[in-house]
Every structure is written in C-alpha cells, then in structure tokens.
Amino acid sequence: MTNRTNAVTVMKSISIFAFVALLISCKENQKQSNSKVESNSVEQTLKKEGIGITFTESEKEAIFDQYLNIRDALFNSDTMAAKEAAQELADEVSETKIKNAAEEIAFSDDIEMQRKAFQELSTEIEPLLKGSLASGEIYKQYCPMAFEHKGAAWLSDSKKILNPYFGEKMPRCGTVQETIQ
Known part of the structure; x- marks a missing residue:
C-alpha cells in the first residue's frame, strides 16, 4: 500500500x-x-502626432511620410520594413542624392549599413523639407553617441526621442536640436 x-x-x-x-x-x-x-501603440502615437504637418506640395508630404516609415523601421531594427519604405521613397523622389541614399537602404540587409545610409538621407532630405512646410513642426533630433560618438541627426514629427541609430539599445538617446516650422 x-x-x-x-x-x-x-x-x-x-x-x-x-x-x-x-x-x-x-x-x-x-x-x-x-x-x-x-x-x-508607440508607432500609432507617432503617426497621430504628425497629422498636423502639411506641406506646400503633396510630393514633399509623401517623401516625409516615407522618411518617417524608414525611421520607424530602423528604430524597430526591422531591415525588411526599412528596405520596403526606402524603395518606395526612391521611387517617389527625383533628387539624386536623396534617391541614392534611399536606394542604399533599400539594397542593404545590414541594419548598421541602413542606419549609416539613413544619416546621409537625413542630411539630404532636410533642406528639401525645410522650405516647404505649410503647417506643423518638424523636429531635428540629434544623438551625440551615434556612429562611435561622431553623432548623427534625424527628423521627426514628434518631440519624443525614438533613436533610429540605436533602436532598442538606447531608444531615448538624443535631444531636439531644432524645431523646423
């Protein structure tokens, strides 16, 4: 028993x-x-905050939307989403340097190479967008630690820092350097 x-x-x-x-x-x-x-919900919040931004030309609005899609994909370390958004941007834009930077992202499977190309894209796209805002604000954000402490900037439709160069490693690294109106 x-x-x-x-x-x-x-x-x-x-x-x-x-x-x-x-x-x-x-x-x-x-x-x-x-x-x-x-x-x-973070992504949805970002999209909602950017609703107040309008441009004098619809082409510039489409370019900025695709740029934000690339930024979000890099923040999420999603190489495929970055490739798709970058290819759409390359197809929409006629400016050679912007097209080349977007294609570099679209043709790369390496997240670090995509982020480096995004830095170039950010530099080239800023003057295109600066003079064409009809309403709203774009925030130029800067991370001093990106690319081995060389630093890098990006554009955002929100004051909230979501760093595309580090993603989840250091999502809040950065400051608003300039408000573009």
Whole structure:
C-alpha cells in the first residue's frame, strides 16, 4: 500500500508542477504580447502626432511620410520594413542624392549599413523639407553617441526621442536640436 501511496503522491506532485509551469509559460506569452501591443501603440502615437504637418506640395508630404516609415523601421531594427519604405521613397523622389541614399537602404540587409545610409538621407532630405512646410513642426533630433560618438541627426514629427541609430539599445538617446516650422 505504501508503494501505491508513494506513486499517487508523485503523480500529484508532477501534476502540480506541470500546472505551475503552464501558468508561468502563459504569463510569459502575455508579457510578450503586451510588449508588442505597446510597440504598436508607440508607432500609432507617432503617426497621430504628425497629422498636423502639411506641406506646400503633396510630393514633399509623401517623401516625409516615407522618411518617417524608414525611421520607424530602423528604430524597430526591422531591415525588411526599412528596405520596403526606402524603395518606395526612391521611387517617389527625383533628387539624386536623396534617391541614392534611399536606394542604399533599400539594397542593404545590414541594419548598421541602413542606419549609416539613413544619416546621409537625413542630411539630404532636410533642406528639401525645410522650405516647404505649410503647417506643423518638424523636429531635428540629434544623438551625440551615434556612429562611435561622431553623432548623427534625424527628423521627426514628434518631440519624443525614438533613436533610429540605436533602436532598442538606447531608444531615448538624443535631444531636439531644432524645431523646423
């Protein structure tokens, strides 16, 4: 009878352990799901904040929208999304230096190379957008630590810093350097 009692006790212990493991596993999946929802809500917030920005030419608005899509993809370290948005930008723009920088992002599978090309894209796109705002504000943001402390700037439709050069490694590294109106 003691062997049978021991077997029942062992089975109960295994069942309890399996149940606890299942609960912990479900909780981890819920945390991952919540972080995805939070990430999507950050992206949605960024899109909503930029609604007040309008340009004198619809082409410039489309260019800035694609630029923001590239920035968001780099912030999320999503090389495929960066490639797609960059290709769309390259197809829309006629300025050679902007087109070349966008194509460099579109043709690269390396996130660091994409980020370096994005720095060039940011430099080239800024003068194009500066004189064409009809309403709203664009924020020139700067991270002094990007590219081995050489620093790099990017444009944003929000004051909130979401660093495309470091992504999740250092998402808030940077400051608003200039407000373009």
